[in-house]
Amino acid sequence: MTDQKYAYVGKSPVAGNGLFAEKDIPAGELILSISRPLVGALDVSRLADTCANCFIWTAGPSIITGTYVDEGVSVKKCSGCQQLRYCSKKCQRQSWKRYHKDECDLIDNMDGKQLPKVVRATIQILSTQAKGLINDNIWSPFLRLESHINEMRASGDQWADIQLMAQGAHNFSGARYAFDLQFATEVFARVLTNCMTLVTPTLDPLGICLDPIAACANHSCDPNAFVVMDGPGLSFRSLKPIKKDEEIFISYVDVTNPHARRQYELKHRWFFSCRCSKCRKGPTLQEDLFNFTPDELDQRWRETADHLLKVTKFADDPSNWVGAGPEARRISVLQGVAFDEYEEAQALSDPKAAADKLQHGMLLCHQTKLWPVYRQPYAAMRHDFLVNTVSTGNLPLAFAQGARTYFTIDPILYPETHHPVRVVHNWTLAMLTLYISSEQDNVIVKSMLEIGINTGIIAYGLLYEVASNVDKSHGNSSSFAKAVHRKMDEVIVDMTRGNSGALRGMMDKIKEEWPVFEQLGKWLEY
Numbered sequence: 001m002t003d004q005k006y007a008y009v010g011k012s013p014v015a016g017n018g019l020f021a022e023k024d025i026p027a028g029e030l031i032l033s034i035s036r037p038l039v040g041a042l043d044v045s046r047l048a049d050t051c052a053n054c055f056i057w058t059a060g061p062s063i064i065t066g067t068y069v070d071e072g073v074s075v076k077k078c079s080g081c082q083q084l085r086y087c088s089k090k091c092q093r094q095s096w097k098r099y100h101k102d103e104c105d106l107i108d109n110m111d112g113k114q115l116p117k118v119v120r121a122t123i124q125i126l127s128t129q130a131k132g133l134i135n136d137n138i139w140s141p142f143l144r145l146e147s148h149i150n151e152m153r154a155s156g157d158q159w160a161d162i163q164l165m166a167q168g169a170h171n172f173s174g175a176r177y178a179f180d181l182q183f184a185t186e187v188f189a190r191v192l193t194n195c196m197t198l199v200t201p202t203l204d205p206l207g208i209c210l211d212p213i214a215a216c217a218n219h220s221c222d223p224n225a226f227v228v229m230d231g232p233g234l235s236f237r238s239l240k241p242i243k244k245d246e247e248i249f250i251s252y253v254d255v256t257n258p259h260a261r262r263q264y265e266l267k268h269r270w271f272f273s274c275r276c277s278k279c280r281k282g283p284t285l286q287e288d289l290f291n292f293t294p295d296e297l298d299q300r301w302r303e304t305a306d307h308l309l310k311v312t313k314f315a316d317d318p319s320n321w322v323g324a325g326p327e328a329r330r331i332s333v334l335q336g337v338a339f340d341e342y343e344e345a346q347a348l349s350d351p352k353a354a355a356d357k358l359q360h361g362m363l364l365c366h367q368t369k370l371w372p373v374y375r376q377p378y379a380a381m382r383h384d385f386l387v388n389t390v391s392t393g394n395l396p397l398a399f400a401q402g403a404r405t406y407f408t409i410d411p412i413l414y415p416e417t418h419h420p421v422r423v424v425h426n427w428t429l430a431m432l433t434l435y436i437s438s439e440q441d442n443v444i445v446k447s448m449l450e451i452g453i454n455t456g457i458i459a460y461g462l463l464y465e466v467a468s469n470v471d472k473s474h475g476n477s478s479s480f481a482k483a484v485h486r487k488m489d490e491v492i493v494d495m496t497r498g499n500s501g502a503l504r505g506m507m508d509k510i511k512e513e514w515p516v517f518e519q520l521g522k523w524l525e526y
């Protein structure tokens, strides 16, 4: 990918520097592409299955999202440190030249202990700069980035941890004589404030990355742009039309979360109080509304909440804030339990255990009757439940949950049809449906067909929708868009084999099938 830029860095009325559009940019277009950010570091848990140079994740949930990775791609250990892995000799050579030469011995000497990703990213920056390998047109903007070091210093416990990790990065970087500890601490703080989550094209988190130009983009909870990644490359694309000289905003956090949770996360992790147009309206918007006011909670759940208030601290957590007074605290504690179930499930590697936990959380949202189906964490739990249910083999249940998300949740949370989350969800559901439709002898598939659910037509309709949006969400030259178009072509070849007219009237058939598909989601109790 060659670097392209339709954006410039300028003074932002919101905070410090920001990114601005160089020209009018319609929705779904490229704003900025960077072939390789200054630095990228994998999560410890991804070191075993992801190339440390081109960030190809070889172990994605294969029937659903892994299809943009060529078959047979695997990663091999570096024979020195035995920890980083590469998908080819070329990747290994590139990584060695850039920075791995400096960290290989160090990792080897750590006796199996693994350094946190922010420490590893700081080491990479310090050691490459000490060798003079970072161009001044990257290094100068890096040094101009906000570091929030004073706020970090004032943060008590967090500062002690930051100092310890910065010291580790300084000691291990091989740049001890080139830079002093204070400078290394500033670099560490700048990485912390400005790194983005490194993700696969299908938005699975892999680690962190930092690019000094991309890092100039400020946050909004109502962003006009989004970031997608493709191996080592990252692009900014427009979610909405952006006028020439308008500021470009991306989101640093999940903006479908309630106001208090977003504010807490931004304050805690990025040291700022969000002043975006949405946050200025306070907790009054769709993300915050429950089905009824706190005083309408039924007696059974009041009692449960009162018990939970005694035995947990969820209601004191500012991210669970719902309002002042005892009635609102009851809702806060229930919301705290729901988010806790969701977060705990994310940490579980066993899909059955994760699905059980998510089901428990979803049941709470359903039985209290408080949550609209699209309110978080209910909506996010449903998507993760689908993914884990696929892994446990209950494909019809996953399919029905996908139908619920497709019709009643995603159009509300992600109104733009090319929103990358919506496109990836639809792709997941399309691949799942395609897989189910290929199981011709499966009794459940047969019985679905008997009641009019034609998974073949649904899969085609979903895939068609993804193929119509993926060039806007990911760009037509991205590996993900290519995989989507390739799959669409394969399906067309399959469907028309021996029957060249099989696709005639397909749009009408999809229209007929859609109400049946929608009904499938409605049959679920929750």
Ligand SMILES: C[S@@+](CC[C@H](N)C(=O)[O-])C[C@H]1O[C@@H](n2cnc3c(N)ncnc32)[C@H](O)[C@@H]1O
Pocket (backbone or CB within 6 Å): 012, 014, 015, 016, 017, 018, 144, 145, 146, 148, 193, 194, 215, 216, 217, 218, 219, 220, 270, 271, 272, 273, 274, 275, 276
């Ligand atoms: C990745 S940097 C963005 C570039 C930054 N404005 C600069 O000049 O370096 C993140 C920092 O920008 C500021 N920032 C970004 N979005 C903001 C917003 N919506 N409201 C207030 N401050 C914001 C915060 O200081 C945050 O820690």
